[in-house]
Amino acid sequence: MFHRSKDILNQPEWSNVRALYKSNGFTDEELEKPIIAVVNSFNTICPGHYNLNNLTQYVREGIRAAGGTPVEFGTIAACDGMAMGHKGMRHILPTRELIANDIEMMMEAHRLDGMVLLGSCDKIVPGMLMAAARLDLPAVFVNGGPTLPGRMKENNPYGGEHIDHSIIQQSLGSLNTNTMSWDQYMWLEDNACPTIGSCAMLGTANTMCCLAEAMGMSLPGSAVIPAVYSHRMAVAFQSGKAIMTLINKGIKARQIITREALINAIKVNSAIGGSTNAVLHTLAIAYEGEIDLTLEDFGSISREVPHLSPMIPGGPYALLDFYEAGGIPAIMKQLETVLDLDTMTVTGHKLQENIKHAKVLNKDVIRDLSNPVTTSSGIAILKGNLAPEGAVTKPSAIPKDALKFTGPAVVFESEKEALEEIAANKVKAGNVLVIRNEGPKGGPGMPEMYKAMKMLVGMNLGSKVCVITDGRFSGSNNGCFVGHICPEAAVEGPIAYVKNGDVISVDVEGGSIEVLSEDFEDRLKEKIQLPKNKSKGYLHVYSNIVTSASRGAVIPTREES
CATH class of the missing domain: 3.40.50.2300 (Response regulator)
Structure with missing residues (x-):
């Protein structure tokens, strides 16, 4: 029996520890x-x-x-x-x-x-x-x-009868474009999350x-x-x-x-x-x-x-x-x-x-390997000159017509900057929105571009615009998106060198993410001015020691062998 607590509970040497436990009401029997x-x-x-x-x-x-x-x-x-x-x-x-x-x-x-x-x-x-x-x-x-889940059969964007709180942020885009009324929006606030x-x-x-x-x-x-x-x-x-x-x-x-x-x-x-x-x-x-x-x-x-x-x-x-x-x-x-x-x-x-006796009780919800929802995997890793260490996307949440996407870049230096443009209805179909300086070091903290993606979906731009970032996305996001672009902008990754108008190609099934502009490779040899890290407190400590998202964005806890 594994019992390491005995090391500090044996009498008489560790009676001081036993006394502290006993002050909480523990008995000799319990301490055995x-x-x-x-x-x-x-x-x-x-x-x-x-x-x-x-x-x-x-x-x-x-x-x-x-x-x-x-x-x-x-x-x-x-x-x-x-x-x-x-x-x-x-x-x-x-x-x-x-x-x-x-x-x-x-x-x-x-x-x-x-x-x-x-x-x-x-x-x-x-x-x-x-x-x-x-x-x-x-x-x-x-x-x-x-x-x-909440229940909403009519005009359910997911195609079923259930909803979740994430529909609210998505619907904000609809509210802003006057395709949803205030009363409809308030109903979602009150009914999307019926329980803890x-x-x-x-x-x-x-x-x-x-x-x-x-x-x-x-x-x-x-x-x-x-x-x-x-x-x-x-x-x-x-x-x-x-x-x-x-x-x-x-x-x-x-x-x-x-x-x-x-x-x-x-x-x-x-x-x-x-x-x-x-x-x-x-x-x-x-x-x-x-x-x-x-x-x-x-x-x-x-x-x-x-x-x-x-x-x-x-x-x-x-x-x-x-x-x-x-x-x-x-x-x-x-x-x-x-x-x-x-x-x-x-x-x-x-x-x-x-799992010997496990059974599938609804084959629409859990399908056979011979009858998948899609033949694509749930997660895809992309690589290319924009993400030589890799990037992450979710084919199961991307509309089929957006699994291949090519368009001119519109560059934002932060999530806040992107949200302002989206809210002002300035985003155009066909664009690739590049949101950078949001990685583990650059954010710092690698925030999720959840709101930006949800608003675009609510504006019916989810498959017409592709959002790429060195930050993350929420598990609830859908539309055309690629996150975790590595190396991140804060360590002079290629995403830091992208300019407005650069043609970017995202091929989810082919596993690639590339900047097609002819001068891009030469541009990567230049020295650029990076935004200054102004974080304080724990985020300042975190940004200085966290590793790349391609390694799990961990803080090292041991010497590498």
Whole structure:
């Protein structure tokens, strides 16, 4: 049995530590058992985390029922949806490393034996999985579950009957062009998010919860149970018991988070049409687990699996539909011929055992490999003279007529500058909008160009304009877009040399992104004036030490070998 807390709880040498525990009401009997951390990212700001205090109670009960002693501590959890489109978005990606660091510090300072991690949203989930991989202790991840979707059958832009809060920003473009009334817009505000929970569509939050299950770090079938369903509480209790199984069997996180498990997760991401942010986060988890995985690997692995589940924004279905169709076990059952079924999971069993009885209950929501939504992968990696280290896009969210796009560049030095032009209806069909200085260093913080893309879609320009950036996009974005262009402008990447009028070609299926102007290669040899980094506080520290998005935008935590 894995029990490192004994190192600081043995009598008489460590009676001072025992006395501190006893001042909290712990007994001698409890201190003889494994001490398990319940890592709670609850707050009353982020709706995906609003129910976590309730779930931690069930986790603690599960730990106690299985012979452990639970202790609890908290960590931050910012809401991407609330941070969109303003300077707050620069602070979102950097929280991922803060979360991983917080967990490491608490676990190591107190020599805790294992941990159950509770989170739901975009950067919190990968931050927790990074901590698990870094610490290599027994760990189980539990998410709070997606919200139930809003319902809107008439004029639904996704083609189904469900909507999510992301429709509101998209509809702002419609409101600005007078194709939607004020009353219609206000109805969306009041009805798009009927319950607590992470987003109802397949944004980054739900993508990462699905991938946590796919890589074996969550109980089978748990990723997409709606936040308000009673089964969510039962899973929390069972997860508390599961951590004790891992403790008793001596199974640590790196026995679960392996290269093979991450490859499984990448294939699932492609099949469900997951967020482009999954690229950053999977590379970051691999880094913390000291696993050899590259951006090129992500692209080549993704190409092996077509898009099978048309969820918003890449189709009409919400996470509720996906849950009712069988969820992650069902789609992994569809993919079992291309998955490594010998990977270990938090159940203490191999993946093959976990999905043995899984069934697809709705073949419109989860399709067969022989009947994909598209033959394109969910994620594509592009390269070319504009992105020699790579760039990321999402074929499943791009209209077919925009998978190849060539047009003159209109260059913006920031997201703010681009939003002003879009709001003023100055953007023309056929243009390639270049938004630069928004990478991990240049942003700093690599903000999402969510609002710009949503407004263009609402203005019926989603497939008529292509947006490219060294920043990111939201998992909810659709239209023609390419992000994560590397190297970024702040380190004199080629995107810094693009001029208005340069002809840019984006070929998603061909995997290329090129500036076609004849003088571009000569231009790259010139020295240019870069914007001065005026960031302060943690963003100043972050911008000076963060790595390229092509490496996961991680802060190095060890010396490179």
